Structure formats: structure tokens, C-alpha cells
Amino acid sequence: xxxxxxxxxxxxxxxxxxxxxxxxxxxxxxxxxxxxxxxxxxxxxxxxxxxxxxxxxxxxxxxxxxxxxxxxxxxxxxxxxxxxxxxxxxxxxxxxxxxxxxxxxxxxxxxxxxxxxxxxxxxxxxxxxxxxxxxxxxxxxxxxxxxxxxxxxxxxxxxxxxxxxxxxxxxxxxxxxxxxxxxxxxxxxxxxxxxxxxxxxxxxxxxxxxxxxxxxxxxxxxxxxxxxxxxxxxxxxxxxxxxxxxxxxxxxxxxxxxxxxxxxxxxxxxxxxxxxxxxxxxxxxxxxxxxxxxxxxxxxxxxxxxxxxxxxxxxxxxxxxxxxxxxxxxxxxxxxxxxxxxxxxxxxxxxxxxxxxxxxxxxxxxxxxxxxxxxxxxxxxxx
Numbered sequence: 001x002x003x004x005x006x007x008x009x010x011x012x013x014x015x016x017x018x019x020x021x022x023x024x025x026x027x028x029x030x031x032x033x034x035x036x037x038x039x040x041x042x043x044x045x046x047x048x049x050x051x052x053x054x055x056x057x058x059x060x061x062x063x064x065x066x067x068x069x070x071x072x073x074x075x076x077x078x079x080x081x082x083x084x085x086x087x088x089x090x091x092x093x094x095x096x097x098x099x100x101x102x103x104x105x106x107x108x109x110x111x112x113x114x115x116x117x118x119x120x121x122x123x124x125x126x127x128x129x130x131x132x133x134x135x136x137x138x139x140x141x142x143x144x145x146x147x148x149x150x151x152x153x154x155x156x157x158x159x160x161x162x163x164x165x166x167x168x169x170x171x172x173x174x175x176x177x178x179x180x181x182x183x184x185x186x187x188x189x190x191x192x193x194x195x196x197x198x199x200x201x202x203x204x205x206x207x208x209x210x211x212x213x214x215x216x217x218x219x220x221x222x223x224x225x226x227x228x229x230x231x232x233x234x235x236x237x238x239x240x241x242x243x244x245x246x247x248x249x250x251x252x253x254x255x256x257x258x259x260x261x262x263x264x265x266x267x268x269x270x271x272x273x274x275x276x277x278x279x280x281x282x283x284x285x286x287x288x289x290x291x292x293x294x295x296x297x298x299x300x301x302x303x304x305x306x307x308x309x310x311x312x313x314x315x316x317x318x319x320x321x322x323x324x325x326x327x328x329x330x331x332x333x334x335x336x337x338x339x340x341x342x343x344x345x346x347x348x349x350x351x352x353x354x355x356x357x358x359x360x361x362x363x364x365x366x367x368x369x370x371x372x373x374x375x376x377x378x379x380x381x382x383x
Contacts, residue, residue, distance in 0.1 A: 110304065110307050110308040110311045110312075110334060110335065110336050110337065111334070111335045112308070112332050112333065112334050112335075113332075113333045114326075114330055114331070114332070114333060115330075115331040115332065115333035115343045116333075117329075119331070119333070119343055119381065120328055120331060120343060120360050120379070122360060122361040122362045123328070123358050123359065123360060123361060124358075124359060124360075124361045125356040125357060125358055125359065126356070126357045126359050126367065127354045127355070127356060127357075128349065128354065128355045128357050128367065128369075128375060129354060129355075130349070130350065130351050130352060130353070130354075130355075131148075132349075132355075132367075132369050132375070133349045133351065133369040133370070133371065133372075133373060133374065133375065134147075134148035134149065134369050134371050135148075135149060135152075135368075135369045136367070136368025136369045136370075136376075137177065137178075137241055137276075137300055137301050137302040137368055138301055138302065138305065138320070138368035138369070138370055138376045139239060139241075139368070139369055139370060139371035140316060140317065140320050140370060140371050140372055141234065141235070141236045141238070141239055141371060142230075142234065142236075142289065142290060142317065143230070143231070143234055143290045145234075145371050145372060146233045146234050147233065147234065147235065147236070147238040147239050147371075148371070149238060149239045149240065150206055150207055150238050151204065151206055151240075152175075152240070153175050153176050153177070153240060154173045154174065154175060154176070154204045154240050155173055155174065155175075155176040155179060156170065156171070156172070156173045157172050157173060157174060157179065157200065157203065158170040158172070160176075160179045160183075161179075161183065162183040162186065162187050163196065164183070164186040164187045164189065164190035164196050164198070165186045165190075165196060165198040165199065165200060166196070166197070166198070166199050166200075166248050167199065167200050168199055168200065168201045168202070168246065172200050172201075172202065172203045172204075172243075173203050173204045173240070174203040174204060174240050174241070174242075174243055175204075175239070175240035175241050175300070177300070178240075178241060178276070178300040181275045181276045181277070181300065182243070182275075182277075182300075184275055185268065185271070185272065185274075185275040185277065186198055186268075188271075189267055189268055192267065193264045193267070195264055195265075197247050197248040197249075198245060198247065198248070198259075198265075198268075199245065199246040199247055199248045199259075200243050200244070200245065200246075201244045201245065201246035202237065202243065202244040203237070203240070203242070203243045203244075204237060204238070204239075204240045205235060205237035205238060206238065207232050207233055207238065208232075210229075210230065210231075210232040210233070210235045210237065210238065211232035213229050214229050214230070214231055214232055217229040230291075236280065236299060241299055241300040241301075242280065242297065242298065242299050242300070243298055244294075244296050244297055244298075245259040245268075245296040245298070246258050246259050246296065247259050259295070259296040260295050260296070261279075261295035261296070269295060272298060272306070272310065273303075273306040273307040273308075273309065273310030273311065274303075274306075274307065275303075275306070276300055276301065276302045276303045276306045277298045277299065277300055277301075277306055278298070278299050278301055278306050278309045278310060278316060279295065279297070279298060279310070280294070280297050280298065280299040280316060281293060281294040281297050282313065282314075282315060283295075284313075285314070285315040285318075288315045288317050288318065289315050289316075289317065299316065301316065302366070302368070302378070303336075304334055304336050304340070304342050304378075305319065305344075305378070307336055307337070308334060320370060320372070323344060323345075323346050323370075323376055324346050324370075324372075324374075325346075326344070326345050326346060327345050327346055327347065327348075328345045328347070328358050328377070330345075331343045331344060331345035331379075332344045332345065340382055341381040341382060342378055342379060342380055342381060343360075343363075343378075343379040343381055344376065344377065344378050344379070345376075345377055346370070346374055346375070346376055346377075347374055347375045347376075347377060348373065348374045349369075349373055349374040349375055351373065355375065357375050357377065358377075359377060359379075360379055363379050363380060363381060363383060364379070364380045364383040365377055365378060365379045365380065366378045
């Protein structure tokens with residue numbers, strides 16, 4: 001075949017390819033000649049349209065596969081994996097409540113596990129008397145366990161309170177240990193919301209005062225009296241670790257009636273665990289505590305115990321039952337929201353003689369009686 005025939009064949013092949021890949025005339029560019037602006041604009045517009053189409057297809061595929069958050073979330077970040085943490089699950093379950101009450105903090109969970117044997121490997125002992133079983137912030141007082149404490153370490157709040165709250169009168173007193181924590185909590189509340197109308201209506205109440213209240217309540221409410229007011233000797237108010245909130249209203253009001261823990265005041269009920277306090281008589285725990293729900297009744301148990309109780313929405317009775325299952329050989333390892341760690345365990349006491357309580361020689365610790373026959377040791381593993 002000669003050169004003329006070869007060229008003819010090539011021209012035919014080229015012609016066929018051009019007819020198959022047909023482009024609009026405006027997009028046919030001869031790069032050996034200057035390209036008019038109109039053709040440049042049309043060419044770049046075509047490239048842009050194809051790119052947008054490809055991006056849209058890929059994005060739709062991502063939405064279908066679940067790798068892009070839905071528009072309802074207002075997010076374009078990758079979706080969480082199938083493995084959901086306890087914190088995330090709690091956030092999702094309470095999202096509706098948080099919409100109603102934006103002051104409620106993001107739900108977090110204090111973690112617990114069993115401490116390793118190497119944590120408490122350097123031990124010594126501390127002697128505790130039978131009377132010490134009934135002293136300390138973790139003593140349980142309810143209808144089954146009476147308060148041995150009555151008026152010990154009580155300080156009048158009028159001499160120690162901050163300016164962030166008021167008192168029903170100058171006779172309101174509490175255990176001196178809780179005053180800095182109480183002031184701190186209500187100072188923080190006042191700085192956030194500008195409210196200083198919280199009133200502490202009642203703190204410490206002695207046996208005789210409790211007896212009078214109990215008799216009056218029985219006369220007014222018949223059989224419901226023992227669900228509203230504790231029998232004398234069995235009231236937490238006798239310990240000094242408890243107080244009732246009210247509001248400083250011009251028309252007065254009975255303690256606990258005006259304060260309901262709603263609105264701005266929900267911040268206190270939601271955050272009290274950070275300051276060592278718990279809501280003692282919780283809603284839904286009436287069959288355990290033996291008392292009706294009281295959103296105004298707060299009890300000091302100390303940190304980190306308060307945080308765990310509040311995080312898990314359990315009664316103090318349930319928490320103490322948990323602690324009693326763990327001695328120093330299988331102590332609880334507790335980690336708070338910030339990663340701070342504690343080791344907590346129970347030691348059975350001797351009600352007739354001295355108890356040698358095992359404690360670590362290389363960490364700071366606190367010992368509290370439980371009022372049930374033993375001691376709770378709380379070890380700060382960061383100190």
C-alpha cells in the first residue's frame with residue numbers, strides 16, 4: 001500500500017472517531033491557533049458542571065451510607081461509629097429535656113471499676129473507736145438507722161454565709177464542714193443568674209424540735225406524716241449535713257413549697273454533685289428512701305461520692321449498698337469527669353472495741369463512719 005492510500009485510511013479513521021466523539025462546535029478547540037474568549041468560557045463552564053455533578057453523586061452516596069450527619073443535626077462532620085459511649089447515650093436520651101432546660105449541663109458519667117492490687121500495696125492502719133462508726137459525711141440516716149449525732153460541730157450560718165443567699169432566721173446552723181461547699185455552690189449560682197433570693201429555711205434540727213414537728217405532721221396528715229417528716233431521732237437534719245431550700249418571697253411560705261428546682265434553680269439541682277451535695281429524696285426512689293420526692297432537700301456526702309450518685313440518679317441507700325460489697329482487696333476505682341481518680345472501699349467495724357482500719361501509706365485519704373457498722377475509706381490517688 002502506498003503513502004497516499006495510508007493517508008487516506010488514516011483520514012477515514014480520524015473521521016470516524018470524530019463523528020463518534022462529537023462535540024459542539026464551540027468546544028472544538030484548535031490549540032495551534034489563538035482560542036477566542038467565548039470558547040474558553042464555554043469549555044471551563046462545561047468542566048465546572050461535570051465537577052459539580054460528580055461531587056453531588058458522591059455526596060448522595062455518603063448520605064445513603066450514613067457517613068455524613070443529617071441536615072437535622074446541622075452538622076457535616078462524620079457520623080459516630082456503631083460503638084456509642086455511655087456519655088453519648090445519655091446525651092441522646094436526655095436531649096429533649098435539655099432543649100426545655102438549656103441550663104442543664106451535658107450529661108457525664110463517673111466511671112467505676114475494680115482497683116488493681118498494685119494500687120494499695122503499701123498499707124498501714126488507723127485506729128477508730130465504736131463511736132466513730134456513727135460520725136462522718138457518709139453516715140446513713142433513715143427510718144432504719146437513727147442518728148447518733150445531735151448538735152456536734154454545728155456552726156450558725158449567719159456568721160459564715162456569703163452574700164449569695166439569705167436565711168429564714170439567725171438560728172439556722174449546719175455542720176461546719178459543709179459551709180465552704182455551700183457558699184461556693186450558691187456563689188456560682190448567683191454569678192451565673194444574678195439570683196440571690198435562695199433562702200435556707202432549715203439546717204440542723206435537734207431531737208426535741210423534730211419530735212414537735214413529727215407530732216404536728218401526724219395530726220395534720222394522719223398516716224402520711226411519716227412520709228413527710230422523719231420520726232424524732234431518725235431525721236437527717238439531726239446530723240447537720242442537711243438543709244432545706246426555700247425562696248425569699250414577700251408573702252413568705254412554708255420551707256420546701258416555694259423552691260421546686262425548676263427554671264434557673266434547676267442549675268442547683270443539676271450541679272449540686274460537683275460541690276459534694278446530693279438531692280436526698282429523689283423522684284422515683286420513694287420506695288427506697290421511704291419519703292416523698294423533695295426537690296428542696298439537700299444532703300452533703302462529700303466528693304466524689306456526690307458526683308457518682310447524681311450522675312447515676314440513685315438513692316443514697318443504693319450507693320451505700322454498692323460500697324459495702326468492696327473491701328480493700330477489691331476496692332472500687334472511681335474516675336470523675338476530669339479524669340481524677342479515687343480508690344474507695346469498706347471496712348467492717350467492731351461495735352465494742354477499736355477497729356484497725358487499713359489505709360494507704362502513700363496517698364491522702366479520708367475515713368467516714370457509715371452508721372451501719374463500719375467505715376468507708378476514700379483514697380485520693382492524685383495526692
